[in-house]
Amino acid sequence: GAATDGGGTFSMYIGEPQNPLVPGNTTESEGDQVVNSLWTGLVTYSPEGEVTFDGVAESIESEDNTTWTVTLKDGWTFHDGSPVNAQSFVDAWNYTAYSPNAQGGAGYLSRIAGYEDLQGPVDEATGEPAGEPAATEMSGLSVVDDTTFTITLSSPFAQWPAVVGYNPFYPLPPSFFEDPEAFGSQPIGNGPFQAESEFVPGEGITLTRYDDYAGDNAAQAEGVEYRVYAEVGTAYTDTQDGNLDIVDVIPPDALVTAEDEFGDRFIRTESSQITYIGFPTYDQRYADPRVRQAISMAIDREAISEAIFEGTRTPADSFIAPVVEGYREGACEYCALDVERANDLLDEAGFDRSQPVDLWFNSGAGHDAWMEAVGNQLRENLGVEFVLQGNLDFAEYLPLGESQGFTGPYRYGWSFDYPSADSYLTPLLVPSAQPPAGSNYSFYDNPEVTELLLQGDQASTPEEAIEAYQAAEDLVVQDMPMAPLFFTEIQSVHSENVENVTLDLFQRVRVEDVTVVG
Numbered sequence: 001g002a003a004t005d006g007g008g009t010f011s012m013y014i015g016e017p018q019n020p021l022v023p024g025n026t027t028e029s030e031g032d033q034v035v036n037s038l039w040t041g042l043v044t045y046s047p048e049g050e051v052t053f054d055g056v057a058e059s060i061e062s063e064d065n066t067t068w069t070v071t072l073k074d075g076w077t078f079h080d081g082s083p084v085n086a087q088s089f090v091d092a093w094n095y096t097a098y099s100p101n102a103q104g105g106a107g108y109l110s111r112i113a114g115y116e117d118l119q120g121p122v123d124e125a126t127g128e129p130a131g132e133p134a135a136t137e138m139s140g141l142s143v144v145d146d147t148t149f150t151i152t153l154s155s156p157f158a159q160w161p162a163v164v165g166y167n168p169f170y171p172l173p174p175s176f177f178e179d180p181e182a183f184g185s186q187p188i189g190n191g192p193f194q195a196e197s198e199f200v201p202g203e204g205i206t207l208t209r210y211d212d213y214a215g216d217n218a219a220q221a222e223g224v225e226y227r228v229y230a231e232v233g234t235a236y237t238d239t240q241d242g243n244l245d246i247v248d249v250i251p252p253d254a255l256v257t258a259e260d261e262f263g264d265r266f267i268r269t270e271s272s273q274i275t276y277i278g279f280p281t282y283d284q285r286y287a288d289p290r291v292r293q294a295i296s297m298a299i300d301r302e303a304i305s306e307a308i309f310e311g312t313r314t315p316a317d318s319f320i321a322p323v324v325e326g327y328r329e330g331a332c333e334y335c336a337l338d339v340e341r342a343n344d345l346l347d348e349a350g351f352d353r354s355q356p357v358d359l360w361f362n363s364g365a366g367h368d369a370w371m372e373a374v375g376n377q378l379r380e381n382l383g384v385e386f387v388l389q390g391n392l393d394f395a396e397y398l399p400l401g402e403s404q405g406f407t408g409p410y411r412y413g414w415s416f417d418y419p420s421a422d423s424y425l426t427p428l429l430v431p432s433a434q435p436p437a438g439s440n441y442s443f444y445d446n447p448e449v450t451e452l453l454l455q456g457d458q459a460s461t462p463e464e465a466i467e468a469y470q471a472a473e474d475l476v477v478q479d480m481p482m483a484p485l486f487f488t489e490i491q492s493v494h495s496e497n498v499e500n501v502t503l504d505l506f507q508r509v510r511v512e513d514v515t516v517v518g
Contacts, residue, residue, distance in 0.1 A: 002063075008516025009223035010498045010511060011451060012246040012361035015365060016228050016395040020184020021127070022169035024096030024103040027439060028398060029415070029507065035246070037207055037511050038079075038189035040215050042070065042089070043165040049323070049419030049505050050271075051162050054167055054216050056084055056190070058147075058162065065156035065460075070164075072147040076214040078173040079194035086149035086215075090141045092172035094118070095180075099437070101514040107427065107438030108417070111160070111457070113140030113152045115239055119437075157457045158465070162418040168342065179249030190466065192512040193217040204228045219353045219512045220500070230393065231364045236493070245495045248509050251366035255310040255491060262493045271415060272323045273488040274316055277374065278412040278442045280405050281481050289479050291350040294411060295357075296343040296483035297376055298381040301335070305486065308370045312491060316484035319424055319473050323505065326421030326466040332477050335484055346382060356385035358408030362397040363390050367411055373411075402435035404443065412441060412482065415507045421469045426453050429476060444481035446485040473488055 015029030026035045042057035053059070056076050062068040077086035095101055097109040100121045109115055117135035129264070140152035155161065163169070171190060176183045183196045192215065193207035204226045209219040227244065229235040233251050233308075238244035240261070250258055259266045267304060277295070279286045301315030318331040346353070357374050361367040368390055375386035389408070392400060401410065416423035427433050430450045433440040449472045458467030492509070494501045500515050 007518055008221055008497075009225060009227040010015070010221055010245040010514060010516050011227055012105075012248060013229055013232065013248065014226050015232070016201065016230075017199075018172070018395045018398050019104065020181070021187045021195075021205075022103070022180065022184045023167040023172075023189075024101075024105045024166055025091065025154075026415075027105050028394065029413075031360060031510050032134070032167065032411070032506075033169075034205065034207075034334060035189075036185050036192060036508055037189070037193040037224060038195060039167070039170040039191040040189075041165045041170050043161060045419060049503065051165065055165065059117050060161040062160070065158045065160070065458075066153050068146075068151045068153070068160055070149050070151065074147065074212070077188055077212055078092075078171075078190050079188045079210055080173055080175060081212075082173045082175070083146070084171050084190045085146040086143045087146075088171035088173060089169070090149055091177065092170065093141060093168075094137045095172065095177070096168050096181060099136060100129065101404070102436050103168070104436060104438070105166075106410060106436075107433040108163065108166060108168045109138070110432045110437075111153050111155075111157055111163075112138050113308035114138035115154070116142075127333075146365075147468050154455065155458050158411065158459065158462075159418070159420055159422065159457070162420060166417040169397055181293070188212075192217060193224060198386055200452055202228055211215070218510050220373075220515045221511075222516075224511050224514070229364070232366050239493055239495055244497050245498045246501060246509055246514075247494075248490070248493065248503065248507070249366070250490050250491050250493055252308050252369060255312060258491065258493055259457045265494050265496070266500075267492045267494070267501060267503070268312070269490045269492065269507075270321075270323065271488050271503070271507050272321055272382055272419075272488045272505045273413055273415045274321050274484050275313070275414045275486040275488055276414065276482040277409045278406075278482040279409055279480070280406045281441065282406065282443050283407060285352075285355075286408070288349040289353075290345040292480040292483065294342040294345040294351070294382065295378065296334045296480055297336065297338045297345070299377055299483070299485065300336075300337045300381075301485055303377075304370055304373045308373060309486075312489045313486035314489075316487050319476055319484055320421045320425060320469070321487055323415065324419055324421050324424075325462065328470065331473060332484060334477065334480055342382060355384065356387050358387050358389050358406075360389045360397070360400075360406050360408060362394045362411065364393055375430050378411055401441040406441075409483075410441070413488070414439070416505070419505065421466060422453065422456060425469060425472055426451075426457075427478070429453075429472075429481065442481040444479065446475060446479055447480075449475050465517075485501075
């Protein structure tokens with residue numbers, strides 16, 4: 001039938017978000033989907049990954065790539081009617097960067113001058129905070145007037161405008177600072193949808209269209225209901241039955257039949273995601289790079305893709321995905337199957353093969369079969385038994401990783417936060433991105449890599465930047481803190497109730513574009 005003019009509500013599957021819905025503390029996929037319905041940042045991104053000025057910023061300009069002037073558009077408001085102004089960005093960034101607030105996206109702000117002064121001392125033995133930071137506001141941020149603020153970085157970074165479209169850079173209204181906790185369950189953003197009720201853990205949240213939205217991409221539907229499911233398989237069945245409208249990533253065992261069953265309501269999207277096995281470099285058993293190289297080389301990526309993913313996963317051969325400039329075919333020499341060499345490396349490292357390897361993954365999201373396949377290959381190719389540790393849901397799994405609780409290789413997935421080779425390296429591999437401030441769950445730290453990434457950031461041309469990022473990648477390949485396994489194509493389905501369902505490069509469903517069929 002013809003779509004009615006902007007009517008109707010639709011429903012979508014999510015897993016349980018890890019944290020309350022505060023942008024600076026939401027860098028995982030489930031919360032990210034909701035946060036990005038509720039907020040619009042300084043910039044947005046085209047389907048090809050180019051920075052577009054469809055957000056709150058009129059312009060972001062610099063003459064030296066170090067001091068940036070942000071000019072905001074007039075007329076943007078939060079869902080409570082308060083204005084989106086320069087102060088609402090500066091206050092939000094300072095809150096996110098201040099280490100006692102323990103925001104998971106803090107590390108993204110670490111390029112701003114004065115960030116270090118907001119990081120409190122830490123007890124070396126326990127990793128617990130040991131005192132207050134020297135400052136509560138970054139020296140590099142300055143409000144000029146309601147529609148202008150300046151950002152001074154601690155060193156030049158030409159790609160800065162691309163970074164500030166990401167969640168930790170979203171603005172916050174004055175009401176947030178009065179009660180951050182209450183805010184997290186019923187957030188007030190400036191995006192196409194607003195929260196009229198609270199997020200209920202285990203159930204979800206319903207958002208309604210924000211009619212005073214100042215952006216170009218206004219919501220087409222009246223509302224979106226995000227429903228939390230413990231098992232993606234249940235969500236898929238509900239979509240088959242017409243009781244749920246969108247599943248963004250269907251379970252692997254549905255791949256065989258989904259296309260026949262859903263026809264043009266089955267969508268394949270090239271994504272920026274890489275699937276990895278990460279290694280707990282803090283665990284003595286996995287501290288030797290040769291052990292990590294060996295495990296990576298014992299995994300037959302092609303066989304797993306064919307057997308479990310119907311050939312829809314491409315074996316990864318680099319730490320940088322093919323969707324950005326800087327990808328090199330075969331950059332990761334330890335990503336190719338080589339059983340003989342893997343066994344030699346394990347022997348050289350003195351690995352105890354009599355003890356099983358724990359394989360960690362989050363439950364309910366369709367990872368069981370392929371993680372078991374990884375285990376079977378380790379048994380077959382290395383003679384090492386395995387134990388599957390797959391009982392924690394995503395919201396419990398990530399905190400275990402943050403507290404260095406993984407006792408063996410763990411499943412990890414990553415989509416870029418901004419379209420650059422750097423987004424596959426800096427957020428996962430530098431010490432300032434170690435939890436709680438970021439996503440470096442392997443707790444990897446190589447000063448040479450950090451230095452090369454900084455050189456790439458400071459390069460005056462994209463070509464020079466990529467050269468430095470690739471030099472960093474070459475060192476990372478030798479260290480193998482994580483093993484890239486697959487470049488991921490995303491398969492989604494939707495009911496007959498909705499049309500115009502698309503996913504962006506960040507793997508989010510563009511809910512503002514979805515129309516409900518009347």
